[in-house]
Amino acid sequence: MLELASKAFLTFFVVIDPVGVVPIFVALAGNRPRPEQLRIARKAILVAGGVILFFALVGGPLLERLGISLEALRIAGGILLFRIAVDMVFAHWERETKEEQDEARERSDVSVFPLAIPLIAGPGTLASVLILAGESRRVEFGLWIVLGMAAVVLVMAYFLLRASSRLRFLLGRTGINVITRVLGLLLAALAVQYVADGARAFLES
Template structure:
C-alpha cells in the first residue's frame, strides 16, 4: 500500500506541475471577463472536461498514435512552445488572448475558447500529455494505471473548481491588480514556452547532426 501511495504522490505532483491549475486563471479570465457569469462557468467546465478526456485518450492510445504517424514528443514540445509563447505575449500586453468577433455569438465564442486554447494546450499541454504517456507505459500493474487515471481526473476537477473561483479572486484584486497579475503570469508563460521550445528543439538538432 505504501508503494502505491508513493507512486500516487509522484504522479499527482508531476501532473500538477505540468497542468498548473493556478496558472490557468489569468488566461481563463482574459478570455471570459466579457462573458456572462453562466457562460464563463460553462467555459470552465467544458475546458476542464475536454482536458480530462484528452489526457485519457492519450493515456490509452498516445504511444500508438505517435508511432503510427512518426510524431515525436520533441516535435510536440516545439509546437506547444510556440503556442505558449504567443499566448504569453498577449497576456504580457494585458489584452485578451482571444476576443469575440462581431458575427460570433457568446455561446460560439465560449465553445471555441473552452477547447482552444484553454483545454488544449493551456491545461492539457505537451508536458501533461508526455507525463501521461510515459507513466501509462511504465505502469507495472493495473493499479498503477488506475492511479494515473484517478490523478488526471482529480487535477482536472481541481482545475474546474479553481476556475469557478477565479472571478472572486480577480474581483478582490481589482482592474489594476488583474493587469499586473496577467503581465506577470504572461512573462512566466513565455519563459515556460522558451523552455518547452528548446527542450524539444535540442534533441531534434542533435539527431540531425548525428
C-alpha cells in the first residue's frame, strides 16, 4: 500500500506539476480581483478533480469493453508522458504565439479551459490515472489510495494557485522554470519505465 501511495503521489505531482501551473495562472488571471482569482482557482481544481475521478472509475471498464489491455495502455501512456516531459524540459509552452496568449487571457472564464483542462487534468494526468487505477486492483483499497494521492496533489495545487503572486515573487520566473525542468526530467524517466514495464508484460503474456 505504501509503495502504491508513494508511486501515485510522485506520478500525480510530476504530471500535474502544480508549480509549473502557477506562472500560467498568473498570466491568465493575475490582473483580476483577488476574489475572482480565488474563484477561478477553486473551480479549476474542482473540475480537474471531477475529470480525474470519472476516468478512475469508468476508465477501466471502458478499456475492457474496447479490448485494450493495461500493457498497451502503459506503453501508450509512457510515450505520451515522455512527449509532455520533453515540453517541460525545453519549456515549449513559452513558444506559444502572442495571438494564442491573448485569446486565452481574454476568455471570460479560464477556470475550465485552459486551467482545468488541459493544464491540470491533461492527457498525461488521465493516462496516469488509468494506469494507476489498473495497478491498484492488486492492492486492498488500492483505488482509494490512488484517488487520495490525486486529491492531495490537487489540494497542493489549489494552495499554490492561491499564493501564486507571492510564489512568483519568491521564486521568480527562473526559479519556476528550474523546478519545472527538474520535474520534466523525472517525468521522462517515469515514462520510460512505463514503456519498459508495458513492453515486458506484453511480451510475457
